[in-house]
Amino acid sequence: MSSQAPHNTLLIPGPIEFDDAVLQSMSHYAESHVAPGFVKTFGETLSLVRKLFQSSNPAAQPFVISGSGTLGWDVVASNLIERGENALVLHTGYFADSFANCIETYGAHATQLKAPIGERPSFEEIEQALKAKPYKIITITHVDTSTGVLSDIKRVAEIVRRVSPETLVVVDGVCSVGCEEIAFDEWDLDVVLTASQKAIGCPPGLSILMLSGRALDTFKSRKTPPASYYASIGNWLPIMQNYENFKPSYFATPPTQLVHALHTTLSQITARPITERYAIHRHASDRVKAAVAELGLKQVAATPANQAHAMTAIWLPEGLAPPDVLPGLLKRGVIFAAGLHKEVATKYIRFGHMGVSVTDPARSDIDKAIAALKEALTEAKQAKGL
Amino acid sequence: MSSQAPHNTLLIPGPIEFDDAVLQSMSHYAESHVAPGFVKTFGETLSLVRKLFQSSNPAAQPFVISGSGTLGWDVVASNLIERGENALVLHTGYFADSFANCIETYGAHATQLKAPIGERPSFEEIEQALKAKPYKIITITHVDTSTGVLSDIKRVAEIVRRVSPETLVVVDGVCSVGCEEIAFDEWDLDVVLTASQKAIGCPPGLSILMLSGRALDTFKSRKTPPASYYASIGNWLPIMQNYENFKPSYFATPPTQLVHALHTTLSQITARPITERYAIHRHASDRVKAAVAELGLKQVAATPANQAHAMTAIWLPEGLAPPDVLPGLLKRGVIFAAGLHKEVATKYIRFGHMGVSVTDPARSDIDKAIAALKEALTEAKQAKGL
Numbered sequence: 001m002s003s004q005a006p007h008n009t010l011l012i013p014g015p016i017e018f019d020d021a022v023l024q025s026m027s028h029y030a031e032s033h034v035a036p037g038f039v040k041t042f043g044e045t046l047s048l049v050r051k052l053f054q055s056s057n058p059a060a061q062p063f064v065i066s067g068s069g070t071l072g073w074d075v076v077a078s079n080l081i082e083r084g085e086n087a088l089v090l091h092t093g094y095f096a097d098s099f100a101n102c103i104e105t106y107g108a109h110a111t112q113l114k115a116p117i118g119e120r121p122s123f124e125e126i127e128q129a130l131k132a133k134p135y136k137i138i139t140i141t142h143v144d145t146s147t148g149v150l151s152d153i154k155r156v157a158e159i160v161r162r163v164s165p166e167t168l169v170v171v172d173g174v175c176s177v178g179c180e181e182i183a184f185d186e187w188d189l190d191v192v193l194t195a196s197q198k199a200i201g202c203p204p205g206l207s208i209l210m211l212s213g214r215a216l217d218t219f220k221s222r223k224t225p226p227a228s229y230y231a232s233i234g235n236w237l238p239i240m241q242n243y244e245n246f247k248p249s250y251f252a253t254p255p256t257q258l259v260h261a262l263h264t265t266l267s268q269i270t271a272r273p274i275t276e277r278y279a280i281h282r283h284a285s286d287r288v289k290a291a292v293a294e295l296g297l298k299q300v301a302a303t304p305a306n307q308a309h310a311m312t313a314i315w316l317p318e319g320l321a322p323p324d325v326l327p328g329l330l331k332r333g334v335i336f337a338a339g340l341h342k343e344v345a346t347k348y349i350r351f352g353h354m355g356v357s358v359t360d361p362a363r364s365d366i367d368k369a370i371a372a373l374k375e376a377l378t379e380a381k382q383a384k385g386l
Numbered sequence: 387m388s389s390q391a392p393h394n395t396l397l398i399p400g401p402i403e404f405d406d407a408v409l410q411s412m413s414h415y416a417e418s419h420v421a422p423g424f425v426k427t428f429g430e431t432l433s434l435v436r437k438l439f440q441s442s443n444p445a446a447q448p449f450v451i452s453g454s455g456t457l458g459w460d461v462v463a464s465n466l467i468e469r470g471e472n473a474l475v476l477h478t479g480y481f482a483d484s485f486a487n488c489i490e491t492y493g494a495h496a497t498q499l500k501a502p503i504g505e506r507p508s509f510e511e512i513e514q515a516l517k518a519k520p521y522k523i524i525t526i527t528h529v530d531t532s533t534g535v536l537s538d539i540k541r542v543a544e545i546v547r548r549v550s551p552e553t554l555v556v557v558d559g560v561c562s563v564g565c566e567e568i569a570f571d572e573w574d575l576d577v578v579l580t581a582s583q584k585a586i587g588c589p590p591g592l593s594i595l596m597l598s599g600r601a602l603d604t605f606k607s608r609k610t611p612p613a614s615y616y617a618s619i620g621n622w623l624p625i626m627q628n629y630e631n632f633k634p635s636y637f638a639t640p641p642t643q644l645v646h647a648l649h650t651t652l653s654q655i656t657a658r659p660i661t662e663r664y665a666i667h668r669h670a671s672d673r674v675k676a677a678v679a680e681l682g683l684k685q686v687a688a689t690p691a692n693q694a695h696a697m698t699a700i701w702l703p704e705g706l707a708p709p710d711v712l713p714g715l716l717k718r719g720v721i722f723a724a725g726l727h728k729e730v731a732t733k734y735i736r737f738g739h740m741g742v743s744v745t746d747p748a749r750s751d752i753d754k755a756i757a758a759l760k761e762a763l764t765e766a767k768q769a770k771g772l
Contacts, residue, residue, distance in 0.1 A: 004413075004415040005415055007415040007416075007417075010416040010417065010418060012418050014639065015416050015417070015418070015419065015639065015642060016416060017416050018415065018416050023413045023415075024413060026412035026413050026643055027390075027409045027410060027412050027413050029390045029391055029393040029404065029409070030393075030396040030401050030402060030403050030404050030589075031393075031396065031401070032396060032398050032401070032721055032723070033401065033590070034723075035721065066452065066453050066454045066457075066590070066591050067452050067453045067457070067616065068452045068616075068638035068639050068640070068641070069638065069639065070615075070616055070637070070638035071452075071453070071616045071638075073615065073616070074614065074615050074616040074617075077615065078614075101615065102615035102616075105611065105612070105613070105614065105615040105618070106613075106615070195639065197639060203416075203641065203642060203643045204419070204452070204639045204640065204641045204642055204643075205452050205591045205641030205643070205644055225491065226491070227491070227492075227613075228460065228464075228491065228614055228617075229456075229459065229460050229463065229487065229488035229491040229492070230453065230454075230456055230457045230459070230460040230488075230616075230617065231460075231614075231616065232491070250726075251456070252454035252455065252456035252457075253400070253401065253454050253455065253581065253583060253590045254454070254590065255454070255589065255590045255591030255641075255644075256401060256589060256590055257412055257589045257590075257591070257643075257644075258591055258641075258643075258644075335418055335421065337418070337420075340636075
């Protein structure tokens with residue numbers, strides 16, 4: 001039995017449903033951010049972030065900072081690239097536009113490699129682009145929350161290492177970390193940035209990043225100072241190193257309750273092999289996608305190879321918009337999200353299937369959601385005479 | 387009876403002890419950040435922030451952003467002043483150095499007007515400095531957490547309006563908002579920035595700001611784009627305006643649980659006249675300061691007029707350092723903080739007296755702390771043969 005008040009099941013692509021123990025961690029009594037108890041919790045949490053990324057390279061460095069996932073873009077854009085330098089931004093939806101916007105705010109140039117909605121740039125296009133110009137960083141949205149498109153970051157990293165080995169491989173993993181496979185060391189990634197509230201299963205309010213030794217070296221060899229204060233790696237690096245060595249340290253007060261919740265959820269996640277967690281998410285995603293096909297619906301992400309396992313973006317039947325369907329889902333106790341990609345937002349809905357909703361065998365969230373989707377669609381079509 | 391697990395009483399200058407209801411708000415079940423329930427909570431919270439600042443001017447604008455109090459400096463430095471422009475930074479301790487550092491990160495010049503430790507720049511010095519050079523902003527740390535020095539922001543604002551009326555008056559209220567008097571409209575302030583975890587009584591993780599119409603006009607007439615992405619007023623302004631009008635809006639996922647906790651604590655705070663809350667804090671502070679004097683100890687903040695009501699920074703007797711005294715306090719269930727001002731950190735301790743520890747008549751935190759301080763000092767002196 002859950003200790004939570006009765007509520008509709010949140011199946012959007014983040015925030016997601018919380019595990020009871022994670023939620024209870026949010027009610028920890030007040031602690032000093034520099035007292036031994038909290039220092040231990042924070043230090044352990046940083047080590048758990050390494051495990052989450054399957055990283056054992058001591059040159060890599062995790063960061064946990066008070067802020068939303070968006071802040072991770074600022075960390076990259078203000079520390080790892082300088083005014084006038086070039087970034088190659090692979091575009092698979094809304095979030096590439098925003099990341100590019102962030103990069104340009106700090107004075108670098110962002111070249112977007114765009115794909116049609118629901119697709120991703122081809123490996124050939126990426127290779128050609130990398131050969132055409134020197135890029136300081138390449139950014140890839142692992143799962144674009146607006147389209148449900150999954151990028152093949154392992155393959156992209158291979159291309160980068162072969163064609164432009166100095167380019168930093170930066171992965172926006174906000175909607176992927178915790179459910180899509182990531183092997184930080186093995187795939188030779190340089191940055192994965194994420195947020196707490198998606199497949200990690202923690203409430204929102206933490207910006208989480210993993211940086212490679214190569215990324216830190218790039219930071220350390222900057223010709224100009226970092227372009228941000230709050231997002232400065234120079235300000236945060238000693239803090240993270242100290243806490244992980246169980247030494248108190250101060251730059252800004254850490255969000256103590258959220259760090260407790262992150263500690264709890266990462267302890268749960270890493271208690272079993274992380275590959276098992278990926279398999280569970282793949283399996284749940286396959287079930288959802290089969291059910292969507294059975295309903296005669298198509299996904300925004302066009303081909304199986306580029307469909308995320310974290311979520312499914314579903315084209316609505318001609319004549320229906322999100323407001324025709326979402327209330328019918330809500331009536332059945334299920335919350336999906338409307339479309340987010342500006343050009344087509346009124347034509348699709350998004351179903352998030354991450355975290356306890358798929359990993360907790362005591363929950364039947366996915367079955368309930370599939371049944372509700374079927375009924376709500378039928379109802380909406382009847383109401384519109386379709 | 388508190389619902390919290392037994393724990394030592396946290397009496398540092400933030401984070402502070404939590405009220406049970408505030409803490410329970412942190413365990414709210416998962417919600418979509420754009421669903422009606424959360425939109426209402428966030429919208430109401432923003433209106434409550436106006437009440438907290440005694441502001442009814444519709445041209446003023448509250449902001450509640452995921453991040454620590456430090457982020458508020460970036461909001462000011464990247465939006466309200468431009469590269470090459472001048473800021474006058476009134477220095478009353480550690481935090482002015484950091485704010486100046488933040489301002490210079492974004493390319494403006496910070497001129498610090500320094501006072502000896504425990505003092506504050508005189509009104510005459512401030513007036514002369516304002517006459518000597520045009521300053522885009524003046525920053526004042528309302529209560530410097532490192533020294534316990536209180537600044538007279540009302541009087542400084544009067545001087546600015548008389549001598550340099552276009553200069554924006556920026557108050558760092560991290561350790562003051564919720565316990566030191568602030569009348570945002572009446573005193574004609576332009577920015578007050580604060581954090582959630584001090585006298586507001588919410589867990590850490592929220593950067594809270596109030597901006598005047600004049601500050602927003604200054605932002606809107608920038609010659610260059612904002613120098614930050616995550617801290618950009620341009621990105622956050624429509625979001626705050628929409629939520630306060632109960633319309634969902636998206637730039638970055640808000641920290642839903644912390645917003646609930648802020649809603650709860652601000653509802654409690656504003657349920658009674660805020661002036662009453664200030665009086666309670668003044669009274670508790672007077673008691674602490676009388677007890678400190680009775681122990682023959684002096685405060686870092688030299689004169690009564692510049693002593694904060696939020697906290698007391700206490701010089702230790704010659705021969706004693708914080709590690710000689712803090713464990714004795716802890717043994718008696720009380721947590722104080724060590725010194726923070728780099729030059730003298732080993733010579734003093736800090737006692738925070740904010741929020742439920744002073745406002746909840748069912749608690750005897752202050753009496754307990756005063757008694758513990760007396761005993762711990764005696765014990766420490768005996769141990770050192772003093």
